[in-house]
Amino acid sequence: MQILVCLKQVPDKDSRYKIDSAGTGIDEEDLVFETNESDQYALEEGLRLREKFGGEVVLLSLGGERVLKSIKNGLAMGADRALHLTGSEFQGSDASVVASAIRRAMATEAFDLVLTGVQSDDLGFGQTGTILAELLGWVHATIVVEIDIQPETRTVRVKRELESNLFEQVEIPLPAVLAIQSGINQPRYATLKGIMQAKKKEIKTLTPAILGMQPGDLGSTGSRVDHRRLFFPEKRKQTVMIEGEPEEAAKRLVEKLRKEARVL
Amino acid sequence: MSQETITRIQGGSFLIKEVSLEDVFTPEDFTEEHRMIAETAEQFVANEVVPRIEELEAKKEGLNEELLRKAAEIGLLGAGVPQAYGGEGLDQISSTILAEKTGRYGSFATTFGAHTGIGTLPIVYFGREQQKSKYLPKLASGEWIAAYALTEAESGSDALNARTKAALSPDGQHYLLNGTKMFITNAAFAHVFITFAKVDGEKFTAFVVERDFPGVSVGPEEHKMGIRGSSTRTLILENARVPAENVLGEVGNGHKIAFNVLNFGRFKLGASVVAGVRYVTNEAIRYAQGRRQFGKPIIEFGAIQHKLAEMAIQILCAESMVYRTVGLIDAAMCSIDKTSPQAAVETLKALEDYVVECSVIKVANSEILDFVVDEALQIYGGYGYSEDYPVERCYRDARINRIFEGTNEINRLLITGQLLKRAMKGQLGLIAASQRLLAESLSFPAPAEDNGSLLSVERRLVASAKKMFLLASGVAVQKYRDKMAEQQEVLSLLSDLVIGVYAMESLLLRVLKGVGRDGPARWGLQAKAAEVFIHSQLTALEDKTRQILAATSEGDELRTHLAALRRFAKAMPVDVIRRRQEIAQKLNEAGKYCLS
Ligand SMILES: Cc1cc2nc3c(=O)[nH]c(=O)nc-3n(C[C@H](O)[C@H](O)[C@H](O)COP(=O)(O)OP(=O)(O)OC[C@H]3O[C@@H](n4cnc5c(N)ncnc54)[C@H](O)[C@@H]3O)c2cc1C
Numbered sequence: 001m002q003i004l005v006c007l008k009q010v011p012d013k014d015s016r017y018k019i020d021s022a023g024t025g026i027d028e029e030d031l032v033f034e035t036n037e038s039d040q041y042a043l044e045e046g047l048r049l050r051e052k053f054g055g056e057v058v059l060l061s062l063g064g065e066r067v068l069k070s071i072k073n074g075l076a077m078g079a080d081r082a083l084h085l086t087g088s089e090f091q092g093s094d095a096s097v098v099a100s101a102i103r104r105a106m107a108t109e110a111f112d113l114v115l116t117g118v119q120s121d122d123l124g125f126g127q128t129g130t131i132l133a134e135l136l137g138w139v140h141a142t143i144v145v146e147i148d149i150q151p152e153t154r155t156v157r158v159k160r161e162l163e164s165n166l167f168e169q170v171e172i173p174l175p176a177v178l179a180i181q182s183g184i185n186q187p188r189y190a191t192l193k194g195i196m197q198a199k200k201k202e203i204k205t206l207t208p209a210i211l212g213m214q215p216g217d218l219g220s221t222g223s224r225v226d227h228r229r230l231f232f233p234e235k236r237k238q239t240v241m242i243e244g245e246p247e248e249a250a251k252r253l254v255e256k257l258r259k260e261a262r263v264l
Numbered sequence: 265m266s267q268e269t270i271t272r273i274q275g276g277s278f279l280i281k282e283v284s285l286e287d288v289f290t291p292e293d294f295t296e297e298h299r300m301i302a303e304t305a306e307q308f309v310a311n312e313v314v315p316r317i318e319e320l321e322a323k324k325e326g327l328n329e330e331l332l333r334k335a336a337e338i339g340l341l342g343a344g345v346p347q348a349y350g351g352e353g354l355d356q357i358s359s360t361i362l363a364e365k366t367g368r369y370g371s372f373a374t375t376f377g378a379h380t381g382i383g384t385l386p387i388v389y390f391g392r393e394q395q396k397s398k399y400l401p402k403l404a405s406g407e408w409i410a411a412y413a414l415t416e417a418e419s420g421s422d423a424l425n426a427r428t429k430a431a432l433s434p435d436g437q438h439y440l441l442n443g444t445k446m447f448i449t450n451a452a453f454a455h456v457f458i459t460f461a462k463v464d465g466e467k468f469t470a471f472v473v474e475r476d477f478p479g480v481s482v483g484p485e486e487h488k489m490g491i492r493g494s495s496t497r498t499l500i501l502e503n504a505r506v507p508a509e510n511v512l513g514e515v516g517n518g519h520k521i522a523f524n525v526l527n528f529g530r531f532k533l534g535a536s537v538v539a540g541v542r543y544v545t546n547e548a549i550r551y552a553q554g555r556r557q558f559g560k561p562i563i564e565f566g567a568i569q570h571k572l573a574e575m576a577i578q579i580l581c582a583e584s585m586v587y588r589t590v591g592l593i594d595a596a597m598c599s600i601d602k603t604s605p606q607a608a609v610e611t612l613k614a615l616e617d618y619v620v621e622c623s624v625i626k627v628a629n630s631e632i633l634d635f636v637v638d639e640a641l642q643i644y645g646g647y648g649y650s651e652d653y654p655v656e657r658c659y660r661d662a663r664i665n666r667i668f669e670g671t672n673e674i675n676r677l678l679i680t681g682q683l684l685k686r687a688m689k690g691q692l693g694l695i696a697a698s699q700r701l702l703a704e705s706l707s708f709p710a711p712a713e714d715n716g717s718l719l720s721v722e723r724r725l726v727a728s729a730k731k732m733f734l735l736a737s738g739v740a741v742q743k744y745r746d747k748m749a750e751q752q753e754v755l756s757l758l759s760d761l762v763i764g765v766y767a768m769e770s771l772l773l774r775v776l777k778g779v780g781r782d783g784p785a786r787w788g789l790q791a792k793a794a795e796v797f798i799h800s801q802l803t804a805l806e807d808k809t810r811q812i813l814a815a816t817s818e819g820d821e822l823r824t825h826l827a828a829l830r831r832f833a834k835a836m837p838v839d840v841i842r843r844r845q846e847i848a849q850k851l852n853e854a855g856k857y858c859l860s
Contacts, residue, residue, distance in 0.1 A: 014855070014856070016853065016854070016855070068296075069296075069299075072296055072300065073300060073303070076300050189304050189307060189308060189338045190300055190303070190304050190338075191304070191337070191338040191339045192301060192304070192338065192339030192340065192342070192343060192352045192354065192358075193339055193352065195297050195300045195301055195304065196297060196352070196354075198297075198300070199296070199297065
């Protein structure tokens with residue numbers, strides 16, 4: 001089984017964000033980056049599938065020099081090799097550009113399964129995997145919490161998490177793209193042996209030119225999403241006094257929490 | 265993964281020589297592998313150990329072994345064990361990183377250090393082939409746990425004065441050991457004890473003793489002030505039958521093993537407290553941000569900012585010393601052919617060369633830890649005194665570090681003792697340097713000019729601190745000559761000068777190296793830390809030098825020395841208060857220690 005695991009590097013969860021001078025992105029100066037949380041669960045899932053069915057786990061990450069850290073961590077955890085999609089032209093690309101770059105990177109490979117995290121912790125867009133599946137013409141499933149591969153029928157039974165504690169069980173044909181939910185397994189540690197072996201593993205660098213992508217396909221010009229403004233939620237303090245009998249007041253409070261604050 | 269371009273620098277030579285920046289190893293020089301090892305160890309402690317602190321403190325049976333075995337699964341126990349014996353055979357830098365990153369919780373740091381360090385390394389370095397292949401794979405895999413049993417009730421600091429005896433059986437097959445070892449870490453569950461006994465009542469010898477040998481038992485748990493999650497018991501040897509092949513090294517050579525291993529242990533202790541210092545400082549910053557008094561978070565008060573800034577500065581300093589030293593050790597080890605049968609002996613020789621640095625780090629960092637936990641507790645106020653907050657435990661856990669692996673008094677004596685011994689043997693040009701300085705100080709040279717470049721004043725001040733040591737030690741040696749060893753107060757003050765020099769210089773070199781690589785903007789805050797640290801240290805060292813000079817010279821001679829001292833120490837004071845405020849403000853913004 002050939003498995004591609006897509007890793008995105010995102011700012012560390014404890015980061016304090018500053019908005020950049022253009023007002024459309026994050027100032028990366030003092031940030032520390034790490035592998036997106038749900039991607040780590042995707043990687044662990046991939047490694048477990050390889051242990052069961054053999055084959056290879058190949059990592060893919062798009063980004064500058066710094067994403068090599070995530071790639072190397074993944075190799076140290078046990079992935080076999082990696083594809084590093086890199087080039088300054090990628091800067092400012094949206095999910096559709098990233099997905100089409102990934103599709104091109106997959107052209108010379110024969111994957112049975114692509115695993116991504118459910119969404120990235122920075123933008124929370126959650127579209128890369130889905131768009132990739134469309135581009136590939138593969139079936140996909142999101143918010144996956146369980147994977148059960150059926151090698152005889154070349155299908156995969158997938159358990160998906162829905163709202164309000166509901167789950168859905170679907171069976172889809174391979175090859176497929178699955179977006180993995182956080183917390184479904186316990187990602188392994190990079191062992192000291194794994195760390196020492198990682199430096200011997202192949203990391204293939206793929207630039208837009210190698211992928212056959214034109215500058216016009218990339219970055220903000222190639223993107224369909226236009227980032228206009230990035231801002232912190234504006235703090236508003238409004239106190240509403242709810243008068244009346246406790247029972248009535250409680251009812252109205254619940255309604256307000258539901259409809260206005262939307263926290264229930 | 266070693267840094268092969270770094271040249272080998274003689275131990276102790278930092279007192280008389282300038283060091284070039286390329287030869288200084290810093291955490292910024294970590295390879296990708298080093299960084300990943302650090303991350304794995306940190307994650308392991310955060311995910312596996314920290315959630316179980318309460319159970320460990322309550323001495324839950326089997327838990328320490330379970331955690332060590334889990335650590336073994338990811339290779340954390342085998343870094344120092346050669347691959348041929350089931351270990352990872354990694355460089356010294358990696359082992360040091362592991363010691364540091366496992367140090368966040370004092371009890372586990374102690375358990376881990378006793379096993380991987382003083383428990384396992386004697387066999388790595390002194391074991392015969394058959395001993396290595398018997399014990400090392402089991403120790404690297406965590407199947408067996410090791411302990412190091414040197415101390416006895418009557419012989420603590422005076423370790424060679426042990427009462428435990430070993431007598432060879434008439435058939436020459438085994439030794440019978442009799443005696444009791446005191447305060448043995450890991451004793452509750454260790455399978456292997458590296459212990460020491462006098463053969464025929466005089467030849468101090470090391471033995472590998474298995475728990476299951478007849479006549480071996482352990483006493484009840486000590487009730488300790490801190491590190492309660494670690495096991496400390498007596499090891500009781502009553503006619504313990506130890507096969508003759510379990511002598512470690514040569515009969516009569518036990519002192520070599522005991523001291524070399526402790527040397528290693530001291531260095532690792534110094535490394536492991538760094539994580540604790542960092543953790544406590546982070547907790548204190550967060551608490552100070554959350555705790556409001558007089559209508560604002562206490563982190564906005566100058567008195568609290570002063571404390572936090574000092575804590576952060578000391579972390580940076582402690583870390584810089586540790587990695588500079590392991591860089592020296594690693595560079596020395598690079599020249600050793602690891603496949604040669606002499607490799608272990610060569611390694612030890614290389615290590616012995618850095619005994620001074622290792623003791624400096626043990627003393628300095630254990631005292632930094634105590635300073636930091638004390639200030640952290642103070643920041644918590646009454647809540648710090650309550651068991652409900654972790655700082656209370658950290659305060660208790662910290663205290664042992666000034667006692668074990670050689671008390672700080674003993675280590676201070678060792679620092680100056682070693683330096684003087686080498687000087688007398690002509691191995692280290694201290695005496696010549698002292699004489700040059702004494703002659704120079706009589707001729708009243710013009711004070712050196714500062715060229716105004718970044719940290720140029722501080723560079724001069726570090727050089728001045730070296731001169732203080734040379735002056736004070738030169739005068740003291742002239743006065744006491746071969747009676748020097750009896751002058752403990754002077755020796756201890758001199759070692760404070762040595763520690764001060766090493767601390768100041770390690771911090772300075774790290775910042776200068778960083779500035780050289782990344783430019784001054786990225787190192788602005790650290791440069792301020794260096795200024796604060798160096799200026800305040802220098803005043804303290806000047807005072808100590810004055811004490812030594814007043815005890816060792818008088819009249820005109822004393823006046824001349826004091827005049828020289830004033831010249832060395834002369835510097836326009838920098839505004840340390842403002843610098844500390846700037847550092848504290850960054851800590852507040854980051855919400856955690858952020859100087860490295
Ligand atoms: C929790 C814990 C764990 C330990 N783990 C181990 C272990 O795993 N293995 C092991 O072998 N030991 C272990 N020890 C023992 C430890 O190493 C000793 O306690 C330490 O070496 C000091 O010895 P002592 O307690 O006998 O103090 P002493 O030697 O009696 O010292 C008492 C005081 O006198 C000072 N002093 C002693 N001699 C001199 C001198 N010549 N000049 C000036 N001052 C002097 C000391 O600095 C100290 O302040 C442990 C101890 C504790 C508390």
